[in-house]
Amino acid sequence: MAKSYDDIDARLINHLQDGFPICDAPYLQVANELGLTESDVLKRLKNLLENGTLSRFGALYNAERMGGALTLAAIKVPEMDFENVTEIVNSFPEVAHNYARNHELNMWFVVATETPEQLAETLAAIEHQTGLRVYNMPKLNEYFIGLKLEA
Amino acid sequence: MDFDAIDLTIMRATQAGLPLVSQPYHAIAEQLNLPVEMVMARLTAMQKSGVIRRIGGVPNHYKLGYRFNGMTVWNVPDEHVDALGEQIGKLLFVSHCYHRPRHLPDWNYNLFAMVHGKSQDEVNQQIAQISALLGDFNLGNDVLYSTKILKKTGFRSGST
Numbered sequence: 001m002a003k004s005y006d007d008i009d010a011r012l013i014n015h016l017q018d019g020f021p022i023c024d025a026p027y028l029q030v031a032n033e034l035g036l037t038e039s040d041v042l043k044r045l046k047n048l049l050e051n052g053t054l055s056r057f058g059a060l061y062n063a064e065r066m067g068g069a070l071t072l073a074a075i076k077v078p079e080m081d082f083e084n085v086t087e088i089v090n091s092f093p094e095v096a097h098n099y100a101r102n103h104e105l106n107m108w109f110v111v112a113t114e115t116p117e118q119l120a121e122t123l124a125a126i127e128h129q130t131g132l133r134v135y136n137m138p139k140l141n142e143y144f145i146g147l148k149l150e151a
Numbered sequence: 152m153d154f155d156a157i158d159l160t161i162m163r164a165t166q167a168g169l170p171l172v173s174q175p176y177h178a179i180a181e182q183l184n185l186p187v188e189m190v191m192a193r194l195t196a197m198q199k200s201g202v203i204r205r206i207g208g209v210p211n212h213y214k215l216g217y218r219f220n221g222m223t224v225w226n227v228p229d230e231h232v233d234a235l236g237e238q239i240g241k242l243l244f245v246s247h248c249y250h251r252p253r254h255l256p257d258w259n260y261n262l263f264a265m266v267h268g269k270s271q272d273e274v275n276q277q278i279a280q281i282s283a284l285l286g287d288f289n290l291g292n293d294v295l296y297s298t299k300i301l302k303k304t305g306f307r308s309g310s311t
Contacts, residue, residue, distance in 0.1 A: 020206040055211040059165040060204040066154045090302045098302035101295040135254050143248040144240030
């Protein structure tokens with residue numbers, strides 16, 4: 001696969017993960033910090049978004065700080081019930097992502113709700129409908145989100 | 152800080168993407184019919200309070216060639232988890248790093264780090280690097296790979 005970005009793009013992607021300025025002309029500020037022109041930064045960003053190297057460029061919001069609730073949960077699903085349990089878990093609109101993983105805890109999903117109470121209710125309802133224990137693993141602390149490229 | 156209706160409007164306008172124009176905050180202000188000073192002040196306040204984790208780009212791991220993505224999980228002493236998590240989070244190949252609760256006796260791991268490599272070999276080396284960094288604080292570890300996406304919605308958040 002042809003690389004969808006060059007070294008300058010990689011520097012730009014890394015730089016943008018450290019935060020984007022809130023000021024009158026933020027792209028110009030980023031351009032100055034990287035020794036590029038504003039139009040080059042805008043052109044590169046447009047290209048990286050169009051070719052999918054960046055899935056988006058915007059504000060990352062923290063659901064919990066807005067009163068919402070989010071968790072990662074896992075279930076040990078007996079292999080023979082896997083399809084049935086998948087159907088039940090996926091039927092909850094509160095379940096955002098669901099992955100099969102190679103472990104005894106073989107189903108891992110993210111649950112997002114508007115309030116912590118709804119989150120607890122959703123997990124209880126999943127336990128009730130599947131008859132299986134839901135291992136709730138909310139984040140207690142977060143250390144980094146992002147991925148830096150070698151440039 | 153109270154998250155109010157104006158914040159919500161600004162959130163909806165900035166979550167999917169910032170306009171790629173010279174003055175993006177002016178463009179948003181115009182679109183929302185709000186003074187640009189207010190838009191910038193609200194965004195700054197939301198960033199300060201942690202409602203906004205950051206404004207920036209979200210790279211697509213898969214598109215970048217990182218096709219081997221492992222959820223590495225570690226059992227480290229609770230009193231050291233924050234210091235160790237900060238160190239692991241700084242590794243270039245770690246995209247998410249979290250402290251999560253154990254569920255004894257079934258689940259002993261309290262530190263999660265998502266790692267991304269271009270080959271299985273690379274991922275194995277990354278795991279070895281984390282293990283070396285943890286040293287004696289590594290009381291056990293495992294790695295889980297996704298074998299199938301069962302559901303993926305348009306839901307967007309920086310983290311779980």
